[in-house]
Ligand SMILES: CC(C)[C@H](C(=O)O)[C@@H](O)C(=O)O
């Protein structure tokens with residue numbers, strides 16, 4: 001298969017972890033005889049320092065013209081600490097999501113049994129955790145009208161949702177639940193928010209079309225407790241943009257490191273694959289960032305294109321690195337290896353399991 | 360001291376846990392020679408079923424005329440599952456907070472070492488946890504304009520904050536940090552939200568007036584991970600209404616039960632004391648709800664009125680119940696006692712430590 005892949009490394013550790021993902025894809029090309037072409041483009045703080053724009057026109061166009069986008073990370077300290085900055089790195093990511101219509105962020109939270117001691121939670125709680133969060137990604141308070149009055153004494157953000165926005169991701173998530181263990185949990189704050197009540201109404205109506213799926217709703221303040229004390233009860237979690245941001249991050253606590261989890265952001269035309277984690281600027285250039293989340297995002301990408309054997313080969317190589325203890329400093333109980341070394345190890349162990357010469 | 364106390368039991372387990380708190384206050388009156396008067400009033404689902412209003416005028420007036428309000432809990436399943444209900448129990452609580460100007464919810468998260476095995480988190484992480492969350496309680500998305508269009512296809516909630524709203528709770532929280540370990544952490548999502556940027560700007564400016572307090576800001580998606588993996592780093596956490604709801608609930612995971620933690624909601628004129636937990640309708644009338652959070656809320660109330668010895672006496676009696684394993688089913692590793700029994704035990708063990716006859 002020929003695939004045009006856009007590489008958006010972004011800020012902080014983004015480019016270095018993405019480089020490891022590309023190594024692995026190159027190994028996939030060679031092993032399985034594919035031809036992927038890679039084109040790099042700037043986004044985020046890096047892009048702002050070039051020409052003042054967090055998402056240059058050329059980068060957006062490249063993404064539109066590509067089959068898939070691999071994304072690194074975004075965000076830089078100098079902007080976090082400057083509430084008055086006019087242009088912000090995150091705008092690049094938010095605009096990209098919006099312009100490409102990537103309305104669903106799909107974030108699997110599944111334990112790697114071999115790493116379960118890495119979690120702060122006890123084994124008996126972590127065991128069997130295997131859920132996926134469907135986070136709405138192009139609506140809600142992230143994108144509603146923002147305002148700040150002239151003397152900067154009053155600010156506002158509007159959280160807005162339409163039935164249509166809710167319905168399209170709801171259908172996606174019910175379909176996923178049907179193929180999985182048949183449970184869907186909607187997270188909202190319907191006892192307070194009007195938008196949550198619309199979510200609850202629309203999703204409850206849609207649930208009638210999926211009688212095989214057990215549907216329930218739960219408040220955001222309750223679900224955070226449930227997720228830490230009984231995560232294996234969840235199968236598919238559906239939620240709006242802001243709650244989804246918080247919940248996916250919390251999900252990484254179960255796994256033990258935010259450096260392991262990937263996400264797919266999909267729309268009707270485009271798809272983007274990236275780690276859960278942020279730009280971790282403190283680690284930039286130190287060769288200590290965990291490349292697994294980024295490498296894992298290629299597994300989601302390969303699956304997206306129906307390349308299941310290839311996806312498996314990458315996943316298996318990642319598992320092998322865990323088994324051999326070839327991991328970065330965020331993973332307990334082994335020697336510590338650099339970002340590069342872990343990337344090389346995984347890329348070197350990508351094999352075609354059907355190929356006799358590998359047995 | 361004479362105190363007029365309004366008792367708002369509310370829904371679900373609210374009235375039964377509140378009854379235990381009152382038992383303890385009566386023991387305090389007797390032991391320390393005070394005179395408290397108690398007046399009950401309806402709020403929430405109970406009030407709606409009486410006369411259609413979640414907060415009857417008489418209840419509000421009673422609260423205004425009282426020195427303190429003891430609150431139970433609010434919420435009922437029939438409303439949670441009816442997104443189209445016009446009147447909702449929670450409106451009673453939200454209106455009460457607003458009308459009384461209770462702009463700061465103060466929620467201490469402190470481990471009881473003797474119960475530390477009740478937490479899902481390991482002892483080495485739980486150990487030393489002692490922070491307090493200052494949650495803004497009368498602004499933000501809870502109170503901004505809500506709308507739903509006529510054909511119920513578009514909903515919105517406005518999150519709005521003024522400099523003044525931010526400044527008054529910021530000062531309270533900095534003062535608290537000054538008296539405590541001198542650390543203040545502002546939680547926001549300043550990389551996305553305009554209101555968060557105003558919070559960051561205003562609080563950063565105010566931090567200059569408290570040079571003894573170390574001030575830092577952190578994103579909401581990051582803080583949930585930090586809170587589960589390294590909670591002892593926090594001293595005072597300051598945040599807006601919605602994030603505060605989520606964070607305080609998550610704080611209970613560290614403690615091991617949401618049935619243990621109290622909160623004080625304060626304004627310039629009134630103060631209200633209540634458990635963290637909700638109405639837990641499934642447990643109503645079963646005599647299984649943990650009364651400690653409600654009893655603990657009287658400790659905060661007594662402290663609020665400068666009755667430190669009295670507050671201590673209640674806290675000591677609670678500790679004694681833990682030591683003796685006189686706890687409800689949510690607490691691990693002891694026989695299980697009923698709500699009533701635990702309440703009686705604690706009330707019976709409230710003694711004046713200065714009184715020789717008790718030695
Ligand atoms: C960088 C930030 C804008 C982003 C978000 O909040 O969506 C990130 O936290 C994420 O979860 O993808």
Ligand SMILES: CC(C)[C@H](C(=O)O)[C@@H](O)C(=O)O
Nearest residue numbers: 191192221433434449452604
């Ligand atoms: C009952 C509900 C409206 C309330 C809130 O969200 O504020 C509760 O969860 C709380 O934390 O006090």
